Amino acid sequence: MSAATGRVWSVLGDRKLFDRTAVDALRTELTWLTQALAPLSHSVPSHEVAYGTALAALESGRYFRLVADLQEFCSAPPVRQPRRWHLYMG
Known part of the structure; x- marks a missing residue:
């Protein structure tokens, strides 16, 4: 379980994908x-x-509380908006 927790912590560290303020508390608890x-x-x-x-x-x-917060995170992940969103609107 410790290894799985570490992997989740690592995934949450993707600064390009997730909103940093939303994941910092989860990473602290993990x-x-x-x-x-x-x-x-x-x-x-x-x-x-x-x-x-x-x-x-x-x-x-x-x-x-951590489990509940992770479930909430998974149901509505705080994905960052691209800085140049017009480039992705193809």
């Missing part, structure tokens, strides 16, 4: 989630602590 899940992707001696941290993140209101 960074938080990736960091919360990161201990599980490495060999951690204290597996129970890493598991507890990841589980707490996935059960938090912050995570559910």
Whole structure:
């Protein structure tokens, strides 16, 4: 899940496609989630602590808000308008 979160974060970074102000908050939250899940992707001696941290993140209101925000983003993506829109009106 950490890798998938990182891929979504990367896609949202496309400055030419998406409105920057709309995606900055999502990228911040995805960074938080990736960091919360990161201990599980490495060999951690204290597996129970890493598991507890990841589980707490996935059960938090912050995570559910992130999921809702991503669903909203997908249903109406904030695509940037081209600066020279007349060139695309073929």
